[in-house]
Amino acid sequence: MAPSTTRKLQVLSPVPADIDIANSVEPYPIGVIASELGLDASQYEVYGKSKAKVLLSVYDGLKDSPNGYYVVVGGISPTPLGEGKSTTTVGLCQALGAHLGKKVVTCVRQPSQGPTFGIKGGAAGGGYSQVIPMDEFNLHMTGDIHAITAANNLLAAAIDTRIFHESTQSDKALFNRLCPADKEGKRVFAPVMIKRLKKLGIEKTNPGDLTPDEIKAFARLDIDPAQITWKRVMDINDRFLRKITVGQGPEEKGMVRETGFDISVASEIMAVLALTTSLADMRERLGKMVIGTSRGGEPVSADDLGVGGALTVLMKDGINPTLMQTLEGTPVLVHAGPFANIAHGNSSIVADQIALKLVGENGFVVTEAGFGADIGTEKFMNIKCRYSGLTPQCAVIVATVRALKMHGGGPEVVAGRPLDHAYKTEQVDLVKAGCCNLVRHIQNTKSYGVNVVVAINAFSTDTEAEFNVIKEAAFAAGAFDAVVCTHHAHGGAGAVDLGLAVQKACEQHQSSLKFLYPLDISIKEKIEMIVKSYGADGVEFSEEAEKQIETYTRQGFSGLPICMAKTQYSFSHNASLKGAPTGFIIPIRAVRASIGAGFIYPLVGTMSTMPGLPTRPCFYDIDLDLETGRVLGLS
């Protein structure tokens, strides 16, 4: 039996604009969706009519009840054509929940507002498979990204101000300001200062007992301005902030410094939010985030700056996932949205944990992993599942005929120019040639010990012969199943076969989760194991990368998992190498660390962490209908 909240869609052809479909459906009050999931009013907090934050404590109450099936959706290497991974994630859940009568929760990332106003538009799915209200999903939502921006930039302000104050004060003055006497002349360390003292090996708790050397060690972080890795962030596509000089005001006395802004979703705090497992764990991770290195070569953390507690307070509501709904009334948890190149690109562990308990035995949690399976699914398995301890049964790989044509050598696709007719007519040979990309993704994904289901997201110009080529290749590569689906045009009804295949894949799953690499080998060895899965012959480390690996190893961080920062468009480092390239060496330009989030990230080439706006950004079309209050022009 389908839950009572599911909704029958009236499907139109041709498919109307996304915002028009989204606006055509009146969402259920979010309390109805919550109650259908078994939540009572004390377990969530409503934000407006159609959103609620599910409290983390829900998980504690259900710790001993069984998990549902855990399904991750990845894709082939993406192309400019768009493969519809989010749309498939939503469509599959609409099928499972509204057509196959299963308990299901969709877990997706919160999109960045930057691209919403830039080129890409929103990220709520598309056609008849969407999260609604799509404007609320794409803008502000429940403020989690805004909280990340605030926390990230408070830490940034703390860094520059601390350097400034250290540069103008003696050890003693600095110490006296950090630990001022109260009205009775008594001085105490704030609790966060005790953490720093412990780190320095100073066991004293009375400020008056510190020796001059201890005062100096405690009060002077001695941050090296040239080695600060923490940047400011903003949830806007603002390319002119990529590289800036700060501190040029006369009051800052010439303490200028080159730095830059990333987009907020690239903040380490976003990665912390996605990988944390509890409030206490988040406090710990935020405090130990490393912002740079002292002149003495020591890592300097947020807690050294005294700000880890304030960051946690800023993020205390953000840790609760946001409940929304699909067009067909099935529940969605939206939470976190770390960049999929310099971070791990997956939605949050806590949302998945809660969802698995809420759907219970025989229910389904479908979670999306960013970019192609070489990036998103790999990080899902080796980073996210490693930290969560959760085991997926099934991985879906989304492919389209058009994208595989491109991987098979089809003509270039340029935005603004009409699509080549090769993509709109039957081209069996091109598809066949492109299947090598899908095949490698299947093989890699299967090696984690999950059943792989290929979702062929159909376009109206695709043909049966083209579908059959894909299916054959998929089965030959070891896929559990390969299914054509039309959820963009038909909603969940178009993904019922996919839903059945996923159900079977989960029910018949037996293997345990196998990681690609163990944690207790060297950073270099881990990187080498990952690039082998790309089809590379090996790795080449730059001199800078060698040095950084040495430093992180010396600082005790070599036991962390690896988060490759690589182009999503190719298995290789070269975006134009489509298909399944071989015979290449992956160059590692540099290596960075997100110590709070808990991973080392090697940079393969230059990763843009701040997008720009085009000449005619999406915002030209966006306005408010002043009569109805509805958002116009969002796509």
Place this chain on the structure above:
Amino acid sequence: MAPSTTRKLQVLSPVPADIDIANSVEPYPIGVIASELGLDASQYEVYGKSKAKVLLSVYDGLKDSPNGYYVVVGGISPTPLGEGKSTTTVGLCQALGAHLGKKVVTCVRQPSQGPTFGIKGGAAGGGYSQVIPMDEFNLHMTGDIHAITAANNLLAAAIDTRIFHESTQSDKALFNRLCPADKEGKRVFAPVMIKRLKKLGIEKTNPGDLTPDEIKAFARLDIDPAQITWKRVMDINDRFLRKITVGQGPEEKGMVRETGFDISVASEIMAVLALTTSLADMRERLGKMVIGTSRGGEPVSADDLGVGGALTVLMKDGINPTLMQTLEGTPVLVHAGPFANIAHGNSSIVADQIALKLVGENGFVVTEAGFGADIGTEKFMNIKCRYSGLTPQCAVIVATVRALKMHGGGPEVVAGRPLDHAYKTEQVDLVKAGCCNLVRHIQNTKSYGVNVVVAINAFSTDTEAEFNVIKEAAFAAGAFDAVVCTHHAHGGAGAVDLGLAVQKACEQHQSSLKFLYPLDISIKEKIEMIVKSYGADGVEFSEEAEKQIETYTRQGFSGLPICMAKTQYSFSHNASLKGAPTGFIIPIRAVRASIGAGFIYPLVGTMSTMPGLPTRPCFYDIDLDLETGRVLGLS
């Protein structure tokens, strides 16, 4: 009869820390507060347990019902001692609502998060007169300031990107990108482009019909980088962003530019939010905000950049005021918080409008104006009431014995050093000498045609003799009443006499609102009339200011009200001139305009629009109690 939601406080002595008092009270579910105000569930949207956004449509439904009494709370010229204006505003309302059985709504500003983590701490009132939950009031609230940051910075990104794209493209290429052909080869203007065409006097609606000259005029904004007045903002005390250079990335091709960040509450968008009267009015104001000047000398607006609609969409929830409650369960509307130096420093018109209808005849709306009455109340009357058309009956002026001692020549007060004993012992002569400050504020405020009630916010070390000196001076200056109150220590019970005085002042009010200056005189004449109320002999305009006044007059903006950007610590431009100085000339360094918000703001000296962090910021004490989830250390 007091409304049923009011709560009896258990008052302790000595008064505990603000956060401890705030945490000792369990707030009513916000729906209870809303329903007590006569709102049904369709008229507000809940945000968590203790906050709700009251929908603007409530006002439309009540347009024809009578307003309540309208009371504005101002203060004497502030001192480092703190006069307790917010605390008095809240205490007065607790008295009116919970002790005198009146319908009352407190209207206050949303505080900036920057100072919360810096020096000042929160702004929810203090002692037994607070808005709760105070952590939610001080942090994030319902995201309005975050929305302002997002909107402000989207506009900033649009400016630099537009200049960049104009610099690299021909008129034709630029035009083709702005109005691209769709799949059928058809080109259309976005609605926001039609606005620009109209402004240029081009009546055509078909892109194909434009002449090359018209294409150039339309597509090329030709913004002069040296004349951009729009800055980026952030809700953090980040002094290193005061002056920065942007565009230093290699992809920005050397298009570097000096600019800076203000704190978010200094954004013109915050002033727009505070002064707007409807959704349509906000759309209009956001679109006409001027970001700078073209090389041809024309003002360039947000709508010229095509982004006015997107800004409105980002602000569409922000326009709804947030309902919270006092410690004694009376309703509070928190909305907008424009900087009180470069903007007008008052909470929003829409919140006051809604509140006046909700309390109805014989009810009370108490709204706070920033800083001393020379700034906050003056702008309340001449800018806010001018735009709203609302008439206050009573103005409260908050004074303390300690602050008046300082105005009377008392010793300097330095943060971190013990308070001089003059402030803790009876000093009738010092108080008497300082009353000149209060007197001038009373006279100025009374001239608007309101009854003035002086609230003497008592400290435990104050004496009867000192109180009597203040009362005598107040009555002599024409105050309607002068009342000692102890709401910090006793909550509403300590402000009952103040409540009764305010009630009488409102009931006996007869005069109509008299503005200090008419709009239809020149910018200079308006400024001259304002500085006379400061006690100044005249004004001195810098060469730059002269030029800017000329430009704004030529551009047709001279009919706007004036928003003086002046130190709050003195009637004069010199912060150290306490009391009621005379014989000074106010120097106008420069003149700026907030065209969208709707005022011209002359700069008297340098106004800091981005605070800094001290060596030991408040954040050192702020953390989360991981057991209870409660915020620790917020003050």
